[in-house]
Amino acid sequence: MDTTVFERYESEVRSYCRTFPVVFDYAKGSIVRSSDGKDYLDFFNGAGALNYGHNNDFIKGRLLDYLQSDAIVHSLDMFTVAKAEFIEYLEEHIIAPRGLDYKVQFPGPTGTNAVEAALKLARKVTGRSNIFALNGCFHGMTLGSLALTCDLEKRAGAGVALHDVTHIPAPYQFGEDLALKFITDTLDDCHSGIEKPAAIVIETVQAEGGIHVFSNRYLQGIRNICTKYEILMVIDDIQVGCGRTGSFFSFERAGVIPDIEILSKSISGYGLPFAIDLIKPEFDIWKPAEHNGTFRGNQLAMVAGKAALELVVSGAIEDGVHERETLVETFLTKHIKPLVPDAEIRGIGLIWGIDVHDGAKAKAICDRCFEKGLIIERAGRKDAVVKIMPSLVIPKDQLTQGLEIIAEAIKETL
Ligand SMILES: Cc1ncc(COP(=O)(O)O)c(C=O)c1O
Structure with a gap:
């Protein structure tokens, strides 16, 4: 199949299809097939939404059973069996065993909506409007999260002022000691010109920012500052959560506990739209319906999400x-x-x-x-x-094959 229909009718805003200009049709595990029958190994993995591979059989089985039973598929945020089972499993098998205590918010089913919810809540909890975000960060493309996101071209798309955010140095720019000192000096200095923030929003690994892994020591430094100055620590685990860094929550390696933890992308396990905010109970001061939305009850994502958590727990x-x-x-x-x-x-x-x-x-x-x-x-x-982000269950021979392709491509191009 050629690409004429897209070029003729799909908005110019289209993005990834420009980098991979073929028509895809089939996917299994780490293989994606184009409509003309060519197989591709997938090291992009739905930008991190397919940690358990394309069409994972275990998760698919649960989805098919659910659909077959005519159980509810759209529910707004009403109580449903699927939601009860997802929440119970998450709380009992993921959150409690790690000694954590979180309530679950279901925002709209995209990462950026979950970031918007976290920003609103941190501002509401503290009564402050400013947010600290790191140079190089990516937190989404809607106005609130875009105010954090650093890519200047993407910010320009807003068409309005993006405000109430102060960008602070990332540890790889001037070293982590100076990066931390910048924050404390700013907060201590009554002439810094920078308002104390409601939250510091941070990725533990800047992914879109170029794969910068923040050290445990730096993350602990941020946690200590947040605690000392009564600022909420918000971890955006949208891309590197759900096992990507080797533990379910990416912050586990540092022994820090964020006040709000944001998950999306692979939390549904199957590439279905889904996002959650995990909120320390004392900060869950939302009024009913204060962050509403029609698609906050994506039942299929909850069914698939519970199955994915079962894989993690195994x-x-x-x-x-x-x-x-x-x-x-x-x-x-x-x-x-x-x-x-x-x-x-x-x-x-x-x-x-x-x-x-x-x-x-x-x-x-x-x-x-x-x-x-x-x-x-x-x-x-x-x-x-060049960003390598395969499925977490990719067979090792396919992983090696993909890495060999990169080596060949480097030899042939540089
Ligand atoms: C760290 C991080 N935050 C937020 C987002 C935005 O998520 P979404 O594209 O689902 O809105 C992304 C997307 O790549 C991300 O990587």
Whole structure:
């Protein structure tokens, strides 16, 4: 099938299809097939929405049973059996065993809507309007979250002033000690010109920002500042939560507990739209219907989401990530780094970046990968980072095959 219908009728705003200009039709595990029968290995993974692979059989079985039974599919946010089962499973098998205590909010079913909810709530709790966000961050494309997002081209699309946010240095810019000192000095200085924020919103790994992994020490520093100055710590785990970094919540490695934790993308396990805010009970001061929306009760996503959590609880996901992490890191160090000695390789779990410091070079590599049957995206400033983000359950031979394609593409293009 050619792409004429899209070019003729679909809005110019279309995005990823420009990088991967074929018509996709079928997907299973880590393989995606185009309508003309070519197979592609998927190292992009629905931008992180498909941690358990395309059309995961276990999750699909639950969805098919649910649909077959004519159980409720649309419910606004009314009480349903599917919602009760999702909440109970999440609380009893994920939240409680980690010694956490959270209430669950179902915002609209996108990451950006969950960020909007967190911003509103932090502002409501503290009575402050300012928010601290980090240079290089990405938190979404609606006005509130876009005010945090740093990409200047994306911000320009707003067409209005994006305000009530102060961008603070990321630890990789001037070192983590100075990054933390900047915050405390600003908060202590009555002439800083910067209002105390309601929240510090942070990703533990800046993903769109170019795969920058923040150290445990830095994350603990942020937690301590938030506690000392009575600021809410909000972790945006939309892209790197749900096992991506090796633990279900990405903050677990640092031993910090955010006041609000945001999950979306892979929380439904099947690529269905879904998002949740996990809120410490003392901050759950919403009035009824204060963050409403028609699609906050996506029952299919809840059914699939519970099945995905069962996979996580079985231990198979986290163990699998650790094994595959070693495979990726070893390959990148042994076989990729020597090809591009100036490149920086960064990552954790199953999110890795090859920073070639040049957008055109990164584009050439990714384009060649696509020609060779690998779907892979770029991230970071100038899109100079080749971003490796496969499914968490990708068979190891396919993982190696994808990495070999990247190595070949580098050899052929640089
Ligand atoms: C860290 C982070 N926050 C928020 C978002 C926005 O999520 P959505 O695209 O579902 O609105 C994304 C999307 O890539 C993300 O990576």
